[in-house]
Structures are given as C-alpha cells and as structure tokens.
Amino acid sequence: MSVGPVVAAVAAVAVLVVPMAAVRVLREYERGVVFRLGRLRAPLQPGLRPVLPGLDRMVRVDLRVVTLTIPPQEVITRDNVPARVNAVVMFRIVNPILSVTAVENHAVATSQIAQTTLRSVVGRADLDTLLAHRADLNEDLTRSIDAQTAPWGVQVQVVEIKDVEIPEAMQRAMAREAEAERERRAKVINARGELQASEELRQAADTLSRSPAALQLRYLQTLLELGADQNSTVVFPLPIDIIGPFLQKIPSMMNGSAVRGESHA
Known part of the structure; x- marks a missing residue:
C-alpha cells in the first residue's frame, strides 16, 4: 500500500x-x-x-438583558410582621472583560446579592409600605443591587417585587380594618349629606316664610302627590300659625269653665 x-x-x-x-x-x-x-x-x-x-x-x-427570578425570602418587616417575598431582577453586561475577570459567575453572584439585599431592604420597611408603596422599594432595591454589581461590569436595570405572602391571621385583621374604614367613610358621607340637606331645608323654609302664597301652593302640591297614590287616607298638613291662636286660648277657656263650675256649686 x-x-x-x-x-x-x-x-x-x-x-x-x-x-x-x-x-x-x-x-x-x-x-x-x-x-x-x-x-x-x-x-x-x-x-x-x-x-x-x-x-x-x-x-x-x-450582552442581552437577563431575567433572574429571586426565590421567596422569609423576611420580618419593621413592624414585626413575617412575610414571604419574591422578586425579579433584570440585568445586562456592560463590560464583558469585568464580567469574566472580576467575578467567577456573574449570574450566580448577582442572584446572591439580590437575595440578601431584598431581605435587608424589606426588613427596614413596614407592612403598609410593602403593600402600598412597592414602587419606592423597587427603586431602592435597584440602586442597592446595581451599586454592588457595578464592579463586575453588570448593570441592574429593573427590580420588581412580585408577590408578598402574609399569614392568614394578618389577612383577616386587615380585612376587618378595611371593613371598619369603609363603615367610617359611609357614616361620614351620611352625616355630610344630612348637613347639606338641613342647610337646603333651612333655605327653603326661609323662602316659603317670606311668601305665604308659595306655602299654600306647596300644600296643594303635596295633596296632589298624595292623591296620585290612590290612598284611602289623606294627610292634610296644617300650618302651626293657623292653630296657634286657638292653642293660646285653650288655657283661658279651661280657667273660665272652672270658674263657672265653682259658681254653680
């Protein structure tokens, strides 16, 4: 061969x-x-x-944006409420050389830094801030994590808290608090309505008192409204100024009857 x-x-x-x-x-x-x-x-x-x-x-x-999910973390808020919080981190590499030479595995390191920072930031906030002012916490998390990953050539762009789990007892207490708050608002609104209605009624009474003819027309309108319902009972409003003089004469009439009775005796 x-x-x-x-x-x-x-x-x-x-x-x-x-x-x-x-x-x-x-x-x-x-x-x-x-x-x-x-x-x-x-x-x-x-x-x-x-x-x-x-x-x-x-x-x-x-160099593309990487989405990193932070597993649920057990935290205790500033007002001593236990909670489970998870979040999502979006980051990208802005310096390829540092991402290789400054850290062994930039994804794992960023995940660990994000977990510890999440527990630290949430632990400094109370439960109301965690539930109602989450945007402020997200900004604080983004700044804190980005400051620690910048030496690795990693830029953290977005940190969002996804879910917050609290104990069932705390959920029931918050539900009772929300119900009490709604009842308080309903009572305040009802009181304000009564106040406005009383003011309107006072203005109407002042207007009618200055015009007796208007008062009579209002009486007739009331009778018309009652008659439209086909009721067997008719309630006729009688102004107090008409029967006032008769009520004032009742004591004198009773005294006169008593005197006549004594004279007959």
Whole structure:
C-alpha cells in the first residue's frame, strides 16, 4: 500500500480543519473575551474573528438583558410582621472583560446579592409600605443591587417585587380594618349629606316664610302627590300659625269653665 495518497489525504483534511478551528463567529449581541497563553487580549467584536487553536481560549459573553427570578425570602418587616417575598431582577453586561475577570459567575453572584439585599431592604420597611408603596422599594432595591454589581461590569436595570405572602391571621385583621374604614367613610358621607340637606331645608323654609302664597301652593302640591297614590287616607298638613291662636286660648277657656263650675256649686 502506497503511503503517498494517505499523507496527501491527511494534509488535505488538515488544510480544511485548521482554518475552520482558527475562526469563530460572534453574533451581534455577543462579545468574545480572549486569553492568549493566559494573557488577556482586547475583546472580539461581532463577526468572523480569528483565534489561534491551542494558544487562545475565548469566552463568549452575552450582552442581552437577563431575567433572574429571586426565590421567596422569609423576611420580618419593621413592624414585626413575617412575610414571604419574591422578586425579579433584570440585568445586562456592560463590560464583558469585568464580567469574566472580576467575578467567577456573574449570574450566580448577582442572584446572591439580590437575595440578601431584598431581605435587608424589606426588613427596614413596614407592612403598609410593602403593600402600598412597592414602587419606592423597587427603586431602592435597584440602586442597592446595581451599586454592588457595578464592579463586575453588570448593570441592574429593573427590580420588581412580585408577590408578598402574609399569614392568614394578618389577612383577616386587615380585612376587618378595611371593613371598619369603609363603615367610617359611609357614616361620614351620611352625616355630610344630612348637613347639606338641613342647610337646603333651612333655605327653603326661609323662602316659603317670606311668601305665604308659595306655602299654600306647596300644600296643594303635596295633596296632589298624595292623591296620585290612590290612598284611602289623606294627610292634610296644617300650618302651626293657623292653630296657634286657638292653642293660646285653650288655657283661658279651661280657667273660665272652672270658674263657672265653682259658681254653680
């Protein structure tokens, strides 16, 4: 068997394989951090980039936004209420070299920092702030986590608290508090309505008192409204100023009757 054709075939394969192994394709959202014999080189930009097999080691770095879910954390708020809180963190790499050389695994490190910061920030807030003013806590979390991940070339863009779980006893207490608050508001609204109605009635009484004819028309209108219901009983409003003189004469009439009775006796 001739050795020449085998050597030629191996040489042809080497000519095809070596150039392919010496070329890397980087996507638009990727950067390549290359170490040549352990020494850092400038990051490779997107496109077709050459590397030296056996001498260069390239680490691909993804620059897209990464969504990281923080598992539920057991926390105690400032007003001593236990709660379970989870959140979501969105971050991206802004410095590929630092993300490889400054930290072993930037995703794991960011997750651990986010968990500890979440417990710390929520522990400084009370339950009402955690439930009603979550946006302020989100901003505080974003600033705190980003300040700690910036040396790694990681930029934290958004931190959102997703769910807050509190004990059932606290939920029932909050429900009773909300019901009492609604009842208080209803009573206040009812009292304000009574006050406004009394003011309107006083103004109406002043207007009617200045015009007796208007008062008579109001009486007639009331009778018309009663008659429209086809009731067997008719209530006729009698103004007190009409029967007032008769009521004033009743004591004198009773005294006169008593005197006549004594004279007859």
